[in-house]
Amino acid sequence: MSNSEKFKVFISRSDMPESGVDILKKQCDLKVWDGPMPIPKADFLKSVQGVNGIYCCITDKIDKELLDAAGPELKVVATISVGYDHIDVKECKKRGIKIGYTPGVLTDATAELTLALLLCTSRRLPEATHEARTGGWVSWAPTWMTGPGLADATVGIVGFGRIGQAVAKRVKSFNTSQLLYFNRSERPEAKEIGASKVSFDELLSKSDFVICCAALAPETKEMFNRNAFKKMKNSAVFINTSRGGIVDQNALIEALQNGTIRAAGLDVTTPEPLPLDSPLFKLKNCVILPHIGSAAIQTRSNMSEMTANNILAGLNGTKLPAELD
Numbered sequence: 001m002s003n004s005e006k007f008k009v010f011i012s013r014s015d016m017p018e019s020g021v022d023i024l025k026k027q028c029d030l031k032v033w034d035g036p037m038p039i040p041k042a043d044f045l046k047s048v049q050g051v052n053g054i055y056c057c058i059t060d061k062i063d064k065e066l067l068d069a070a071g072p073e074l075k076v077v078a079t080i081s082v083g084y085d086h087i088d089v090k091e092c093k094k095r096g097i098k099i100g101y102t103p104g105v106l107t108d109a110t111a112e113l114t115l116a117l118l119l120c121t122s123r124r125l126p127e128a129t130h131e132a133r134t135g136g137w138v139s140w141a142p143t144w145m146t147g148p149g150l151a152d153a154t155v156g157i158v159g160f161g162r163i164g165q166a167v168a169k170r171v172k173s174f175n176t177s178q179l180l181y182f183n184r185s186e187r188p189e190a191k192e193i194g195a196s197k198v199s200f201d202e203l204l205s206k207s208d209f210v211i212c213c214a215a216l217a218p219e220t221k222e223m224f225n226r227n228a229f230k231k232m233k234n235s236a237v238f239i240n241t242s243r244g245g246i247v248d249q250n251a252l253i254e255a256l257q258n259g260t261i262r263a264a265g266l267d268v269t270t271p272e273p274l275p276l277d278s279p280l281f282k283l284k285n286c287v288i289l290p291h292i293g294s295a296a297i298q299t300r301s302n303m304s305e306m307t308a309n310n311i312l313a314g315l316n317g318t319k320l321p322a323e324l325d
């Protein structure tokens, strides 16, 4: 393509980290959505007409209707995320549209956040700071604000890919007694980490902490349902930093209200943002974060650069640096 007819790329947010946008600016004709976020569907459909590439994020549904609206010139869709459950992968493949995502660069940030959320939930930090600020801190007290520690605990990780393994390595440094994992396939890396593969049921019944790092797919949808929570210890702490759809949220609310499990820490919910009147916000034993797993400054820049490079490769017809196969 000559300079006068650059590739057309649509970017669905005006606040995508600059480092990636700068890469694209030099070589593409960029159209950036700067209206309300996330981009309303009707605007999305209009904005993508005739583009060659789409730079999107997890709130943008890339479905058949959107691909139809974009038309036959669309070569690549790249998401600034490792998760791709918002993209109709089959439909893209059928049309020969390449999909880029951002595995690897956010592993450390997400693992860090998972640990932060776990400690926050088990040691009741939001409750404790609230008490300190509002006069509940009357005196040091032997049993006040106590919660389970990680030392000598059994930790179960569901989904043992990059992020699950990074979480396991970090958790181990807290002197846990046992690391269990549940994954579709056996992971060779588990041996060195010191984690044992068990069935989902065994993980649920033995773990003091259950951490969900699995990707959302038809097989994992609502795998944490009423039955699963019943199999967990009453003292268990549940952490989810992957996708809200993996949990039957009503079952979780019930489990937290009834003491079926002790507490939950969630970086992801259904829907997002979680409505302010959700019962989850009323529960002291639930810590909720607004999906900030990968929100480390440098990580987001790296993700943006990877997204841009995925787009450029897709436009030029070469293998993407991180292509979904």
Ligand SMILES: O=C(O)[C@H](O)CO
Residues within 6 Å of the ligand: 058, 080, 081, 082, 083, 084, 106, 242, 293, 294
């Ligand atoms: O899938 C992802 O990358 C996260 O959920 C958002 O960074």
